[in-house]
Amino acid sequence: MLNIISILIGLLSLLIVIPAQIPLLGWANWIALPFIVxxxxxxxxxSSNSGRNFCLIVLLIAAVRLTLGGGIF
Structure with a gap:
């Protein structure tokens, strides 16, 4: 059950992170980071690792975007 909840939280975070890849919307990654954590x-x-691994991948995408944008953009 916890794995399903983790995957759903990861999907919610991914819905925030994907539009944040557009220039000048990088601030949305800061909103997604607490959900990802x-x-x-x-x-x-x-007991399963798939939800955690999915959230880690979403975290990696958000972190790379924040690094490329200097943390804001």
């Missing part, structure tokens, strides 16, 4: 923690409590 909660998804990772819930996925870690689960």
């Amino acid at each position: 909660v998804g990772i923690v819930i996925g870690q409590l689960s």
Whole structure:
């Protein structure tokens, strides 16, 4: 059950992160980061790793975008 919740949180975060790839919308990644971290923690409590791994991939996408944009853009 926790794995499904983690995947759903990851999907919600991905819906925020995808539009944040557009220039000048990088600030949306800062909104998605707390959701991603909660998804990772819930996925870690689960017996399966797929939800946690999905959230880690979304975190990687958001972190790379924030790094390329200097943290704001």
